[in-house]
Amino acid sequence: MLPDSLKNNLSKVLPYLIGISIPSLVIGPAVMGIVLGISTVLLFCYPKQEKMFSFVKKSFSSPLTITLIIMLVFWFTSSMLSIDPLRSLEKWLRTIVLIIFSLFIYGRFAEEDHDRVIAIKTMVISTALVAILLGILMVGQKLYYQQMILEVLNFGNWINWSRESNSLCLFMHCDLFKYKDVAQxxxxxxxxxxxxxKAESKRFRWLILSSIPFIIWIALYTETKSAAL
Known part of the structure; x- marks a missing residue:
């Protein structure tokens, strides 16, 4: 058993991990899975576990949960009758796991206002940073492929050389416009x-405000444009 002091310290890390978990999808689903996996472990370091489990038990008897269970039964039937039952069942099980995990997370933050604010603030700031960085990279890649500015600056030969020698950094050789999951x-x-x-301080407000055009840009210019729909 871990000492209570260590459990408390580990429990304080959870809001930050929850905050970065969704934006970490930009690196890859595996990274997001690792972050959520660590978060699941840290849930059991919460000093007030009785309240968390009590909240989850009460949630299972709520009308919303009963409605979700009925929907899951229909989804299960639909999955069994689909073209690819195994893949459909995998997504069905994944949905159940995410719902249960969300209930525990909600129970964890239900009475912890400070931790809830930290989680939301971390998520907002990390999302803004991801949007700005990915948006800039997408703009750079678009200009790189179309040779708009670089050719005007007489860098056309350098572009051809860099493509032939693979000398540019990795992101120039992967199609960022296929990041539809991140865009969604x-x-x-x-x-x-x-x-x-309104809730953020002035310095973070400018960061968040500047990320909004990049989010719209990413949604509009990813390959399938499914996020824009």
């Missing part, structure tokens, strides 16, 4: 980012 996540987080403008 960013556009879903956009309302939270907008509503958080």
């Amino acid at each position: 996540v960013l556009i879903c987080l956009l309302p939270i980012i907008i509503f958080s403008l």
Whole structure:
């Protein structure tokens, strides 16, 4: 058993991990899975576990949960009758795991206002940074491929040389415009980012405000444009 002091310290890390978990999808689903896996372990370091489990038990008897269970039964039937049952069942099970995990997270932050604020603030700031960085890289890649500015500056030969020698950094050789999953996540987080403008301090407010055009840009210019829909 871990000492109580160590458990308390580990429990304080959880809000930050939850905050960066969704934006970490930009690196890859595996990274997001690792972050959520560590978060699951840290849930059991919470000193008030009785309240957390009590909240989860009460949630299972709520009308919303009963409705979700009915929906999951229909989804299970639909998965069994789909073209690829195994893949459909995998997504069905993943949905159940995420719902249960969300209940525990909600129970963890239900009475911890400070931790909840930290988690939201971390998520908003990390999302803004991801949007700005990815947006800048996408703009750079678009200009690189189209040779718009570089050719005007007589860098056309340098472009051809860099492509032949693979001398540019890795992001120039991967298609950032296929990051549709990240675009969908960013556009879903956009309302939270907008509503958080009032709560954030002035220095972070400018960061968040500047990320909004990049989120829209990413949603509009990813390959399938599914995020824009």
